[in-house]
Amino acid sequence: MSKDSILVINCGSSSLKFAVINPATEEEKINGIAERLGSSEAILRWTLRYKNNGEKGSQTLGLAAHEAALEGLMGLLREEGMVEGISAIGHRVVHGGEKFSKSCLVTDEVLQAIEDCIKLAPLHNPANLTGIRAAQKIFPGLPNAVVFDTAFHQTMPAEAYLYPIPYSLYKEQGVRRYGFHGTSYRYVGQASADMLGLDINNSNILVAHLGNGASACAIKNGKSIDTTMGLTPLEGLVMGTRSGDVDPNLFSFLNKTLGYTLDETTDLLNKKSGLLGLSEMDSDCRVIEDAAVEGNEHAQLTLDVFCHVLAEKLAGFAAAMGKIDALVFTGGIGENSSIIRKNVIERLSIFGFKLDEQLNDETFRGKSGVITQEGSTVGMVVATNEELMISRDTQVLTA
Numbered sequence: 001m002s003k004d005s006i007l008v009i010n011c012g013s014s015s016l017k018f019a020v021i022n023p024a025t026e027e028e029k030i031n032g033i034a035e036r037l038g039s040s041e042a043i044l045r046w047t048l049r050y051k052n053n054g055e056k057g058s059q060t061l062g063l064a065a066h067e068a069a070l071e072g073l074m075g076l077l078r079e080e081g082m083v084e085g086i087s088a089i090g091h092r093v094v095h096g097g098e099k100f101s102k103s104c105l106v107t108d109e110v111l112q113a114i115e116d117c118i119k120l121a122p123l124h125n126p127a128n129l130t131g132i133r134a135a136q137k138i139f140p141g142l143p144n145a146v147v148f149d150t151a152f153h154q155t156m157p158a159e160a161y162l163y164p165i166p167y168s169l170y171k172e173q174g175v176r177r178y179g180f181h182g183t184s185y186r187y188v189g190q191a192s193a194d195m196l197g198l199d200i201n202n203s204n205i206l207v208a209h210l211g212n213g214a215s216a217c218a219i220k221n222g223k224s225i226d227t228t229m230g231l232t233p234l235e236g237l238v239m240g241t242r243s244g245d246v247d248p249n250l251f252s253f254l255n256k257t258l259g260y261t262l263d264e265t266t267d268l269l270n271k272k273s274g275l276l277g278l279s280e281m282d283s284d285c286r287v288i289e290d291a292a293v294e295g296n297e298h299a300q301l302t303l304d305v306f307c308h309v310l311a312e313k314l315a316g317f318a319a320a321m322g323k324i325d326a327l328v329f330t331g332g333i334g335e336n337s338s339i340i341r342k343n344v345i346e347r348l349s350i351f352g353f354k355l356d357e358q359l360n361d362e363t364f365r366g367k368s369g370v371i372t373q374e375g376s377t378v379g380m381v382v383a384t385n386e387e388l389m390i391s392r393d394t395q396v397l398t399a
């Protein structure tokens with residue numbers, strides 16, 4: 001059997017997402033998730049993409065953590081005859097700090113550097129490291145590669161990544177804008193240029209990655225020149241439960257008026273704000289859209305705040321790029337919500353955008369394509385595929 005596939009792993013603190021992909025054919029053979037890791041109700045769920053139009057299965061793992069989940073996955077892959085076809089493992093790592101500007105093979109030095117970045121991503125990097133170490137143990141014969149969410153943004157100029165605070169905090173503590181969703185931007189940037197017949201090295205592409213986490217990026221000549229997320233993934237756009245930009249003095253205001261501690265305000269901004277906090281309904285955009293369509297004015301206001309912030313950021317990026325070849329929507333909201341796309345594109349009419357309502361309404365559920373009229377500045381949807389990008393990088397690094 002030819003070793004044509006890559007096992008892609010995305011480890012969270014209590015979950016492990018996986019996929020087996022052939023990067024050459026872009027075929028995804030299996031994908032799934034091990035959830036509730038660390039509890040006695042851990043469970044592995046998967047979809048076999050090549051069987052009966054996506055045969056689903058699950059297996060309870062009992063009291064299991066990441067290593068046991070990978071053991072369960074190894075058993076499943078063996079049963080399905082996939083193990084021999086896997087040549088390497090690619091891991092998503094959230095924060096690579098300034099040390100990583102591209103993907104790389106895992107070595108002891110790389111593991112140490114990821115560990116050094118824990119202070120920048122205390123929730124994510126430890127989980128990513130756990131996944132890498134477990135994979136090394138459960139799949140001892142396979143090389144491991146790491147693909148960083150932050151790496152793509154390392155091309156940002158200093159004027160875009162520095163915060164106007166004492167410079168020593170950058171020099172000594174690494175306080176700066178890093179940006180996230182980089183793997184998605186790299187994929188979407190290249191895919192949109194290919195679809196439009198543009199040379200990526202001579203292009204100006206704006207991308208709005210709108211999912212539960214949301215950010216935007218200005219990609220000039222294939223390189224990130226600015227993005228909305230910052231030191232952490234809290235900054236920038238309105239998200240499902242994250243506030244995005246607020247006045248930093250909110251910390252002292254809430255402390256003085258309501259006695260909130262640092263942790264309480266941090267929790268409020270990360271988990272109780274955004275669409276959820278403002279709408280007082282749900283973090284899921286669909287719920288708010290349905291309410292707005294039924295005439296709920298507060299739901300409409302929530303959507304308008306989301307779109308106002310996004311349109312302002314995109315307009316700023318457009319000015320920095322000097323020209324817009326395309327505005328690309330991606331992520332769960334970007335790929336599916338014709339309502340959000342219409343709202344944002346109408347706010348950006350000064351840049352020559354004219355929506356094609358029919359194309360916009362017809363583009364959802366993984367469909368990619370242009371949603372603006374002939375003669376308009378191009379607005380389009382591209383379904384992102386971070387796993388495919390991770391598999392491609394891993395294959396190149398291990399070839």
Ligand code: AMP
Nearest residue numbers: 211212213284285286331332333336337
């Ligand atoms: P992601 O984090 O990229 O998986 O995106 C998840 C989010 O996409 C969900 O929380 C929903 O808010 C949003 N979403 C998915 N489908 C739709 C839809 N048809 N309309 C609006 N939002 C959607």
